[in-house]
Every structure is written in C-alpha cells, then in structure tokens.
Amino acid sequence: MTWPEGSFDDSVLKPLWLDNPSRPPARESLDQPAEADLLIVGGGFTGLWTALRALERDPTAKVLLIEADRIADHASGRNGGFCEASITHGAANGRARWPDEYAILHELGIRNLDEIAATVERYDIDCGLARGGVLTVATRDHEIADLGPGTQGFLDATAVRKLVDSPTYLAGHHSPDDSVLVDPARLAWGLADAAERLGARLAEHTRLASLHDRGSHIEAATDRVLIKAKKVVIATNAFPNPLRRLRLPVVPVYDYVLATEPLTDEQLQAIKWDPAIGVNDSGTRFHYYRLTPDRRILWGGYDAVYHFGRSIRAQHYDRRETFDKLARHFAETFPQLAGIRFTHRWSGVIDTSSRFCAFFGTAHRGRTAYATGFTGLGVGASRFAADVMLDLLDGRPTERTRLKMVRRKPLPFPPEPLAWIGIQITQWAMRRQDRTGRRNVWLRVLDRFGMGFDS
Template sequence: MRSPGRRPEDALDGSVLAPLWLDTPARPAPRPPLRGRADVDLLVVGGGFTGLWTALRALERDPGTSVLLVEADRIAEHATGRNGGFCEATLTHGEHNGRTRWPAEYDRLHELGLENLDGIEATVARHGIDCGFARGGALAVATRPHEVPLLEPDLPGFLDRDAVRALVDSPTYLAGRLSPDDCAVLDPARLAWGLADAAEGLGVTIAEHTRLTGLRRRGAGVEATTSQGTVHARRVVLATNVFPGPVRRMRWSVVPVFDYVLATEPLTAEQLASLRWDPAIGVADSGNQFHYYRVTPDRRILWGGYDAVYHYGRAMDGDRYDRRETFETLARNFAATFPQLDGIRFTHRWSGVIDTSTRFCAFFGTAKRGRVAYAAGFTGLGVGASRFAADVLLDLVGGHETERTALEMVRQRPVPFPPEPVAWLGIQATRRAMAREDATGRRGPWLRTLDRLGLGFDS
C-alpha cells in the first residue's frame, strides 16, 4: 500500500544525474593524453569495452605487439559505464533474431557466445578484477497474458506464476523462464577499469582525452592525427560505438538511441528478503518495450529500459541525458512491479546512448585496404559480445582467415538507416507499433513489413 499522498514519481526527489557505476571515489584518475608522435603495431581508438578487449586480446594473442589505445573522453565514460551490467552470452541479440537471420549457423553462434562468456569469466578470475561478476542467469518474465506463450510453456524450464514468484516476487508476474548459464551480472565500470589495468600490465599504452581527428594510409601503415599528436600504426581498430568516426560508411549503419536508468538506495536485508531475489539473477520482462533490472553488489535495484528514445537528426546533445518524463515513467513502473518496496527512494538517474543497428547486433568491416577494422551496432548487448568482437577485429586487421571471419554474421552488412526525415518518421512509427503490440498481443502490418525487410528497432 502506497503512503497516503505520495506519488511514485516523488521517489526521484533528491536523485543525482550520474551513472551509479561512475559515481564512486574508486574511479581511477584519467591517464595523460598523447602528446607528440607514437609508432606502434596497433592503434585502438575507443576506451569502451570493444577497445579495451581488443587491446588486451592483442597482447594475449601476440605478446610482442606494441599497442596504443586512445580515448577521446575517459575510460568507460559512455555506454560502457552507463549500462545495466548484464553480460549476456548471445552474439545475435537473442535466439529469435539469430535464428531468423542466420539459421544455418545459429547453433554454432550460440556455442561461440557461451565460449565467449566463459572467456570473460576466466579473464575476470585470472586478473583478479573486482567487478561483482556473478553468473546466475537471466530470468524472463511475462506480465501480460499474451506474453506467456512466448515463454514456451510446453518446454522444460517454464515457470508458472507461483514458480516465478518464488524466484523474484512481483504481483505483476504471470510466468517466467530462467536461462541459468547464459548471463552474468557485474559492475561494468569496474570491469572496464580492470581490463585497462590488465592491458597496461601486458604492455598496452592508454591515453585518455585524446581525440582522433584524421586517418589516412601512409606507406605500409596508417597515419592517425589526434587532438595533440600523431600516431603511425601498422593497423588500426576503430571501437567508437555510436560516435561518428573517420569511416563514412559506418555513419548510416547506426542510430543513437537513448536508454534511461534508475538506481534505488541500498535495500535493507529485510527488503531484499521480501523479494526472494538471488542477486546473481538478472531479470527482464517480455514486451517490446521492456524493463531490465538487477540487484547491485551493494543491494540496490538498478531499473532501466522501456522508453528507448531517438532524437531527430541523430542528436546526442547533453540536455537529452536528463529526460524527466522518462524517469517518471520508470518510477511508476517500478512501483507497480514491487509495491512491497513502497517508500524506497532513487538515488541515481542517468542515461546512455545505444548504438542501434537494423539487425540488432554488431556488424564488422574494414577500410584503408584492410589496414583498418571496425565494429559497431551492438544494440544494447555489447557487454559480453564486445570480447567476441575484439577477436573478430584482430582477425580482420591481421588478415587472418578464421572460423569467426568466415561466419555469415560477420561478413554480412546491415541495411543502413535512411537520412532524415525518413529515419525519424520510421522510428517513431515503429515505436508506436511496438507499443500497440505490447498492449494487444497483435503484430500489426508495419511491424510485419519490417520483419519481411529484415529491419527493426529494439532497445
């Protein structure tokens, strides 16, 4: 029962606009920027997960390689330090998307995804990275009657109302399915900082506040100009996520979609017990506009998703990071999901930009006659898939033909997004159609058309 006169939105009062993961005195001081000239075997551009894994894997695969990683801002400042901390095994944004697009190789992609998650777990243990890594699996829940069949009631592992509420107790749950092996939860910023330390320990040089300003072929390599220096590299990997880089063909392949997140104050032991929730399990509901949520290592509930927002013209200006109407929607939905936590407050609110592609998962390519490789388009599931992407990028830029580079999923390019105003109109129409499907359970003509064209929009 809600306190008299109190609205769910009031729980936002006093919250700070800052990612929970980055709002800590444990955040490392920034490394100094690059000044002058550097000559290296491999230049990595971008200090998020894709760039950090690429730098680390380069030295693990070939210890004699000289590697420089440059980051325009700070390590983990953007998507890497702003996500929910779900580290999923899937490389294809789920089974349905993978089987639909690459049916002949999906089973192998699934195996590779599990092997990749095993590799992340092993790296965390080997380097002693204190990031709260807990591999308890993912719980999908149905909150509307038409979502229950999506959880395949006739197959083993289906959870009816009582069974799912025994795992996590919410009166909104009608059914569920726990996938115990293919998801871990973690602190993404601490993982990134740990990967940076591990990479430096193997010999990588990291320069923060160093923006790439140009890229051109020179001799047998590539010359990169930065905000304060020049780098001559034999090969370059671009891991810039949604931010525009020097390869023009990448710019039409992703759009920036804002994802919004809340974090509560720490729960008491009694409050956590009232939910029956093992903190190693991450939860997501089954709608198109879905919430994802988990318990953090300090017993907060992180609550995000649902209202993915695209701004006209691919805008990413700073004032879009604080969207009151979306945060209020999140607060209301949280209150409906966990009424037993009435009175709890949110201490943090934040947002980040998802690099959304039309195929929902990462795509790959090369430029400058194979001397440059790039990846982008993870569409919200890059925490785990970025390590796999790093190995693909190193294969590509090294000219190695491997099982990874032979995958159709790696060789295929996504359908580009159209220019404005078509992109904005199409995305808004898709969001409205998705909301209608969530309400009615019926997939309308617009979404069926996108399905036939191999297009879509997802958070």
Template sequence: MSLPVDLAHERADAAAPEVLWLDTPDRPEPRPPIGDATADLVVVGGGFTGLWTALLAKEREPERTVVLLERDRVAEHATGRNGGFCEASLTHGEANGRDRWPDEYDELERLGLANLDAIAATVERYGIDCDLRRTGQLSVATRPHEVDLLEPGTPGFLDASAVRALVDSPTYLAGRLDAEGCAMLDPARLAWGLAAAAEGLGVRIGEGTGVRAVRRDDRGVELHTTHGVVRARQAVLATNVFTSLLRTMRRRVVPVYDHVLATEPLTAEQLASIGWAARCGVADSGNLFHYYRLTADDRILWGGYDAVYHFGRSISPAHEQRAATHRVLAEHFYETFPQLADVAFSHRWGGVIDTCSRFCAFFGTARGGRVAYATGFTGLGVGASRFAADVALDLLAGEETERTRLRMVRERPLPFPPEPFAWTGIQLTRWASARADRTGRRNLWLRSLDRMGMGFDS
C-alpha cells in the same frame, strides 16, 4: 499501483543525476593524453570493445606495440552506463539470431557461451574485482499474450507460482530462467580492470585524446588527434555510436538514449519481501522492455523501456537526463514491486548506445584492410564486445577463422534512411511496438519491417 503517481515522480526527480557505476572514489584518475607516437596497432575507443581489443592483441602477440586512444575517459559512455548484464548471446537474443542466421545459430550459440566463459576466465586470471556472478537471467511475462513466448510445457518454463518463488512481483504471469547464459557484473570496474591488465602487458592508454581523422599512408595508417599524429601499421575503430571516422558506417548506426534508475540499498526486510535469493538478472518480455538486477550493495538497478531517438541523429549530454522517461520508469518500478513503496531512488542517468537495423554488432575493414571496426551492438555489448575484438583482430590478420567464416560476421545491416524519414520511421516503430505490447498483435508496419530484416531497438 501502490504508490501515488506524483510521489513516484518526486522520487525520480530527487535522485542524484549521476551514473551509479561511476559515482565512486575508486574511479581511476584520468591518464594523460598521448601526442605524436608510433605503434604496430592503435585502438580508438576506451570502452569494452577497445579494451578487449588491446588486451587480446597483446595476449596474441606480446611483442606487438599497442596504443589505445580515448577521447574522454575509459568507460565514460555506454561501457560505464549500462546495466551490467553480460550475456552470452552474440545476436541480441535467440529469436533474432534464429530469424537471421538459422543455419549457423547453433554455432553462434556455442561461440557465445565460450566467449562468456573466456570473460570469466580473464576476470579471474587478472584478479579484476568487478563482482562477476554467473547468476543467469530470468525472462518474465507480465501480459497474458507474452506467456506463449516463454514456451509453456518445455523444460525451464515457470508458471506464475514458480516464477514468483524466485522473484516476487504480482505482475508476473510466467517466466523462464536461463541459468548459464548471463552473468551480472559491475561494468565500470570490469573496464577499469581490463585497462589495468592491458597496461600491465605494455599497452599505452591515452585519455583526453580525440581522433579527428584516419588516413592511409605507405606504411599503414595515420591517426590525426587533438594532440598530434599517431602512426601505426594497423588500427581498430572501437567507437561504437561515434562513427564519424568512417563515412561508410554513418547511416548503418543511429544513436539511441537508454535511461536508468537505481534505488537506495534495500534493507534485509525489504529484500526478503521480494525474495530474489538467486540474484539473477530480470527482463520482461515486451517489445518495450525493462531490465533490472541487484547490485553488490543490494540496490535495484531499473532501466530500459523508453528507447529515445533524437532528430538528426543528435548526440548531446543534454539528452542524458530526461525527466519524462525517469518518471515513467519510477511508475513502472512501484507497479512491479508494490511491497517496496517505501524505497527511494538514489541515482538517475541516461546514455547513448549504438543501434543498427539487425540489432547486433556488425564488422568490416577499411583503408585497404589496414583498419577494422565493430559497431552496432544495440545494448548487448558487455559480452559481445570481447567476441567483436577477436573478430577485428582476425580481420586485420587476414585469417579465416571460425568467426570470420560466419555469415553474421560477413554480412552488413541495412542502412537507416536519411532525415526526416529516419525520425518518422523510428517514431512509428516505437508507437507500433507499444501497441503490440498492449494487444499482442504486430501490425502491418512491424510485419513489413520483419520481412525486410529491418528494425529499431535498444
């Protein structure tokens, strides 16, 4: 390592405990809460899934009245705290998709690419300034046993010299560039732009409006909130990890904390020392993986690796800053880019995401088919959330579509066990995954989870 460990730790500790994307004077002012109201459709959740649902609902049926309720602020949680990787994959990567739905994977891939194209078209149509760039994503091997995962000898494989010509790190042994399947963007600005576009079509958005209960009535559903009662014919729950409104979802999702660092803006000389002219996103190939990218002002956003589950499915603001994880991320950053030993970190943050045992979103209805939901994205929701919104609206309409016919849409993941078994199993899985990264071999525990279709990831 080119930088002493204690200095790497000092730099992580010195970073501002703020989310880079939200730390801007351009963040919109909070919208007022909504009290008693009626609508054709009410959407719960002001993240990507909820915003896409509200916007697409109005695009499908302009006369439909739509209300969106957000407990905190638009883009406050996973939507505004992620890395800004907008991937085409609907299945948390090709390997997971092919393992679980081999017969329909080609269709899932086609739908995912079409969904990514539709996101780009929406950004252009509504003039959303979110720095969307179709740069693709580079997967890199940093251990000898990971090279085979990138399929040497096939088109797109990059040996060590070729991958280092794209992004120069002495840790890279091989790589593969997916030029079409991923875009980089500013996730908070995309969310704010989607909210403005939805409002432009007539959607009412209330922030600071928590939903306490969803009940069925003769005309549809009643949503009891912190400010009144909202009545609607139908509802979509886009609450992701916050699943308390539907008991049936609670054991199928667990909260996981992901942590991120961002550097100060790189100088032209610093940027030249690592190349990266293509500005593609990068992810390494380990089970405990890092993801990283350049921002519009040439910072490096560096996150991932240490997915943290807190006993009892605990969700708390106190979990968002975790010095041990941020320090490990700092160590790994300087190991990857020793030529950037003089670069400091400006921001550090963490946030909760929803993970399920199949690693990608699942869908369903409740309350006699009047409520639809989508949850369990496991960290790849920036792109898949738009697809999820389409699925939820299809389900409410009772339509058989190319989406609702998919096994991936019709099936549910296996639930996680209750405590203390959930915590014990997750810790064992994390230990086994780290060991597999070092050795290249999956032990009996991981192989057993593979056979059961179970897992834990972020």
C-alpha cells in the same frame, strides 16, 4: 504527493557504477607524436577487449589506445551490467537471420562468456561477477506462450514469484547458464589495468580528428598530435568516427536508468530475490533490472529515445518524462517497496543497428577494422568482436570471419527526415504490439526486409 511521485527528486544525475571513490585517476593524454603496431580508437569494452586480446595473441605488439573522454565514461560504464552469451541479440533474432549457422553462433557465444569469466579470474578483476542467469517474466497474458510452457526453465506464476516476488508476474523462464552480472565500470577498469600490465599504452582525453591511409602506414591525427600506426581498430560505437560508411547503418538511441537507495533486510525479504539473477520482462519495450552488490535495485529500459538528426548531446542525458515513467513502472512492479527513493538517475547512448547486433568490416586495404551496432548487448559481445577484428586484420580466414554474420552488413537506416519518421512509426507499432500481442503490417514489412529498431 503519493509514491512514487518525486521519488527521484533528490537523485544525482550520474551513473551508479561511476559514482565510486575507487575510480582510477585519469590517465595522461597523448601530447607527443607516437607510433604503434595497433592503434585502437575508443576506450569502452570493444576497445579494451581488443587491446587485451591483441597482447594475449602477441605480447611483443606495440598497442596504443586513445579515448576522447575517460575509460568506461559512456556505454561501458552506464549499462545495467548484464553480460550475456548471445552475440545475436537473442536466439529468436539469431535463428531468423542466420538459421543455418545459428548452432555455431550459439556455441561461440557460450564459449565467449566462459572466456570472459576466465579472464576475470586470470587477471583478478574485482567486478562482482555473479553467474545466476536471467529470469524473463511475462506481465501480460499474450506473453506467456513465448516463454515456452512445458519446456525446461519455464515457471508458472507461483514458481516465478518464489524467485522474485512481484504481483505483476504471470509466468517466467529462467536461463541460468547464458548470462552473468557484473559491475561494468569495474570490469572495464580491470581490463584497462590488465592491458597495461601486458604492455598497452592507454591515453585518455585524446580525441581522434582524422584517419588517412598514407601507403606505408595509417596516419591518425588527434586534436594535438599525429600517430603512425600499422593497423587500426575503430571502437567508437554510437559516437562519430572517421569512416563515412558507418554514418547510416547505426543510430544513437538513449536508454535511461534509475537506482534505488540500498534495501533493508526487510525489503529484501519482501521481494525474495537471489542477487545473482537478473530480470527482464517480455515486452517489445522492455525493462531490465537487477540487485547490485550494495543491495540497490537498478531499474532501466522501456523508453528508447532517438533524437532527430542522430543527435548526441549532453542535454539528452536528463529526461524527466522518462524517469517519471520508470518510477511509476517500478512502483507497479514492486508495491511492497512503497516509499523507497532513487539515489541515482542516468542514461547512455546505445549504438543501434537494424539487425539488432554487431556488424564488422575493414577499410584502408584491410589495415583498419571496425565493429559497431551492438544494440544494447555489447558487454559480452564486445569480446567476440575484438577477436573478429583482430582476425580481419590478420587477413587469414578463421571460424569467426567465415560466418555470414561477420561477412554481411545490415541495411542502413535512411537519412533524415526519413529515419525520424520511420523510428517514430516503429515505436508506435511496438507499443501497440505490447498491448495486443500482434505485429501489425508495418512491423511485418520490416521483418520481411530484415530491418528493425531496438535498444
């Protein structure tokens, strides 16, 4: 057996971030009827930011958050910890979809990232926040032009390998100011603690069963009790929710991740990597990777797996075919780390929308708000989404709610079997584009109608 074959055979199927002895104990479930000014459904970043921002706006508000499992148990505790300023899934996507307002979208994204960093400092959240930006690398000749040769931040092969040394790098672009790295689980736990200190009530293992407008209030039924709420926020993202209108615009996509054993001093010297800098490559099917505070390499991405029927099941979390592929790609990228083993493997469900970024709306005569469809960039954009939803519930136009990005909805994905067929064709076309550097007719048609598939 030659490396990397079998390199993850002894790994645990558990997110590195959640495999932590300092994880807070489970909070009590809701077992008595309750009333709230604001009920939040979902204990990931979107829900947690909404709870915190609601109480920062109005310290007297009675805020209740319910989570079906544990705080940060799903996407918020399973991602790579890249917290980006972009609320549009990158500049190219933002400019293409909202060219006349991209400047303000970019400014709002940078402001949002600054406010995330300020929140971490204000509430003393120990999440290892490091502001070194993102290094985007080209590993194929046709990818170099997209990195902007001659522009600020562009790095040729020699320069990029001084930042991170891989023989696969042909060029790079370093954006130092528009992204931070965090331990996402610790960030989520810190936000939960901060919200509770301000007066929020958080209940875990409390699953929403139904939601109804009763005229004087919104009635939420859990698996055990009833909740009366003046206003509601739905923050379930890829997971089922009670609003039928959200069942087609989002598809659940599985993203897979490996984490190595801690690197030795010699191994760190061999790759010359500043741990404050995250890396992604330029493929349409891309990898993202970073060093963790305990000197591991977190290596994820590439495969974005959609299961027929928008299926979300526990058995989808472990997919040897994808983990094998990730291990081989890691070995090609860092041959100087030959023999290193992976201690953790895991996956998570991404809420993918056809426009690649979150969309927003209301129900129940404006008393329920939702945000979903973050398409892999929810760590940072979830805070922006929280403010959008609170603005929508207030009912007064703001700079955020006047945005076309907020007012317009994406085209929905079709029902089955068309969704499955379309996604498979799109993934085939994306693989072809990575090889050739050219978008074929299928992808150009999707571009024309503002649709796409990403993770």
